[in-house]
Amino acid sequence: MKTEKGSFRLSTVTLAIAAASTVFAAQVQAQEYTTEDTMVVVASRTPKAISDIPGTVWYIEFEQIEQEYRGGKSLGDILAATIPSLDVSSGARTNFGQNLRGRKMLVMIDGVSLQSSRQISRYLDSIDPFNIDRIEVLSGATSIYGAGASGGVINIITKKAQSADLEFESFVGGTSGFNSSEDFDYKIGQSISGGNEKIQARSSIVYTETQGFFDANGTIVTPDISQGSLQFNKAVDFLTTVGVNISETKKLNLLAQYYDSQQDSPYGLYIVGRDFVDVRKGFDSDREHGTERIMLSASYVDERFFGHQLIAEASYREEDQTYTPYYQSSGQQITDVISLKTALAKSFNRFNIVYGVDAYQDKLDSNQALYDPTIANNSGNLINRTYTHVGRYPGVEVSSIAGFVQADYAISDDWTIESGFRYQYMSNKIDDFVGYSQQKKIAAGKGKTADAVPGGKTDYTVGLFNLGTVYHLNSDSQVWANFSQGFDLADPAKYYGQGNYTLVGDHWQLDDSINVNESKMSGIKTDSFELGYRLDTGDLKLQTAAYYSQSDKSVKYNKETLLIEEIEDKKRVYGLEAMASYWVHDHIQLGASGHYVVSEVKGDDGWEDFTAGEASTSKANAWAGWYDSDLAVKVQSQTMFDYEDDAQNKLDGYTVFDLVGSYQLPVGSLGFGIQNLLDKDYTTIWGQRAQILYSSHYDSAAYDYKGRGRTYTLNYQVKF
Known part of the structure; x- marks a missing residue:
């Protein structure tokens, strides 16, 4: 990075000095407080106290999630605001490039x-925050989960019935910039939730409808034709959870x-040839951006299974994802x-062990709708x-x-070591396939038949x-130190099925092609090291970690075809993440977080x-927040720093301020928020990335x- 290393170093040094001073002051107070450990499952597959985990764990509790979404924030915004090492939100449908510690994240x-073999990057357009109870995050590569977790793991925990009593929760709200x-x-x-001593269940439905997004100048935001925005979008989230004792x-x-x-926008990009003219009304397409998913899961826990605790889970997920027109065609991927x-x-006094087996099968089918060129051009x-x-x-x-197997041993009451190993077998089965370009040409009348790429x-x-x-x-x-390995699987759909053809x-x-049997696409392994410190006195919370990760390969895409061009070149990412919050008064909390990151390829x-x-x-x-029995209000800022690569591609940083809050009424509560409080005019990180990629x-x-x-948000929520 050429432009921002120096400017960010100053803020990093300032943060480090402030953190060191805070740690010293906190150590004086530490003996006076005892906090209850928070239990999470994201780091070891079974409940474990955060204080016993040799790794960076972020825990986003229900109150934080509710305050943010009632202030008008999406799931991607909430995670970017609460996880230091997660990149700023795209503000769109995609989370492409929204990395965790500079690498891909696994979302559950x-x-x-x-995760799927065809990485479409819509993991955060997957559930409404109204249905989320808490979120557990493990930063950094992990060997526990397998493919896709080289940057870390985000586990979203849904709301469940809290008792057998019949309970209702209602929500209604709106957002507008009044443009x-x-x-x-x-x-x-x-x-609605409830049940009896044997069965408790919660069922909910959330419907969200958006219209146009307008920038700080009052101009409608350019529709995202690449990965998809959430303008003029309708979303339904129907979720049911059942617990059986x-x-x-x-x-x-x-x-x-x-x-x-699903998106249904009246606005589209008016394009003549290859030249973009402007954004106009009158857009009408047989396909637009959309995601439809059905997900079913069943988990079984037996606390006394032949002297062990047994946890078993079976799940099924079907996704149908579509794209808006691009070059007079658009895709569907199932x-x-x-x-x-x-x-x-099982626990043996000071020794604990977890072991088990994971298996999955992932199938992809896809097609491309070709649009009538005469109608499109006219x-x-x-x-x-x-x-x-x-x-x-x-x-x-x-x-x-x-x-896999994971084990930990308490050398003393204060010192624990942990180790584990995962051994994974994977197979890729690729169908015969006629090259996409040749299929398009045959459809247009140029040629009648074609050889298939084996x-x-x-x-x-x-x-x-x-x-x-x-x-x-x-x-x-x-304090902790940790080494862990993770791996990613490059997208096989974008690697295989390619060939060079001659019209005879x-x-x-078919002249030549990638031979599947001779082009083994193995996992991209990442070695990750970290050293960290955390503190929780009740009033003061601090967590910080320095990390270094290096993978044996990286993926390079062809900008014209958007297919994988090669899988080579080592990649390394290193940096520092930290978060500190302090209750300076019974009602006032101050906090700050930061992430300094460097990403390089060899x-x-x-x-x-x-x-x-x-x-x-x-x-x-x-951020700075005020909290009492009736009012909760927080002002917060988020800054993305500049970035420039060796090819002089630039990302311009920006800072935005938000206000979120709620007020308790005699019955129910009002939620409110002002997003982009200072009406900043900026291009989102995804808008800047898309210009580079496309x-x-x-x-x-x-x-x-x-x-x-x-924009202004106001909503009403009542629980009864």
Whole structure:
């Protein structure tokens, strides 16, 4: 990075000095407080106190989530505000490039992974915050979960019935910037929970409808034609959870979710040839951006299973994801995932062990709708009517089975070591596939037949190891050191099924192609090291960690085809993350967090800055809040710092301020918020990334996805 290392160093040094002073003061107070340990499952698959974990764990409790979403924030915004090492939110449908510690993150709902072989990056457009109870986050690569967790794990825990009593929760609210009649969003939600001593259940439905997003100048935000915005979008989240107490030691938990988020926008990009002209009304397309998902899971816990604790989970997830028109076509990708997990845990005085088996099967099917070029060209690409469908990617089936073991041993009451190993076998089955370009040409009348790129099957194994230790300095603070390995699986759909063709008569002859059996696409392994410290006195909370991670390969994409060009070149990411909060008064809390990160790849001339199209940027947050029995209000800021890579691609940083709060009424409460309090005019991080990634297709202005201007949120919620 060339532009911002120096400017951020000053703030990093200031943060370090402040943290050191805070730690010294806190140590004096530490003996006077004893805080109750928070238990999480994200770090070890079974409940474990955060203070006993040799790693960086962030716990976002219900009160934080509720205050933020009632202030008008999305799930992506909430996570970016509460996790120091998570990049700022895209402000759009996608979380592409929103990395955790500079790498890809694994997102789960109640332990069920949202990961797929075709990484579409819509994990945060997956559940409404109204249905979230808490969020557990493990920063850094982990060997516990397998593919997709090289940056860390985010586990979203849904709301459950809290008792057998019949309870209702109702929500209604709206958001607007008052720019026009098209500048209004609203949300309504309703839940019901209850049961008896044996069965408790909660069922809810949330409906959200957005209209136009307007920037600080009152101009409608350019629709995101690449990965998708959430303008003019309708979303339904129907969630049911059931807990069955089979006996005192056996429990069954069931989850069923239907999530549907679909865009229906009257605005589109008026494009003539390759030139973007402006944003106009009259857009009408057979397909737009959307995600429809059905997810089912069942987990079983037996506290006394032959002297062990047994945890078993089975899940099924089907997703149907569509795209808006791009180059007079748009895709549909359907994913089916079946997963099985089992874990056994046992304690032997100072020794604890967890071991088990995971398995899943992931199937991908895809197609591309081709639009009538005459209708599209005559309308400036505003009107799109399908004339045929072709295949987009080869059919892919990924199967995996893994065994793992994690153990910890208390050397003393204050010192614990932890270690584990995961061994995973994976296979990729690729269908025969006629090249996408050739299918399009045949559909347009150029040629009649074509050879298929041969498919095949490839398999491989990967072993992941972790070792860590945590030492309790006193009852309120710990230091830890940790080494852990993670890995990512490059997208097989974007790697295989490619070939070079020659037209011979009316037949497309395959000259050469990627041979599946001779091009084994193994996992990209990441080694991660970290050293950290945390403190919780009740009034003061501090957690900080320095980390370094290096992977043996990285993925490079072709900007023209958007397919994987090569899988090579080592990548390293290192940095420092920290968060501190302090109750200066019974009603006043102050806090700050920061993340300094450097991402590099090893090229011909040594280590070079990672492309700005994907690299994480450093960031800082700060807040001040007032809390009493009736009123809770918080002012907060978020800063993204500049970034420039070796190719002079730039990301311009920005700072935005928000206000969120709630007021307790005699019945229910009012929630309120002002987003972008100072009405900052800026292009979102995704809008800037998209210009780098896609500008070879259209003018960069076509991807200038701006941040929303000042907006106001007001809502009412009642529980009875």
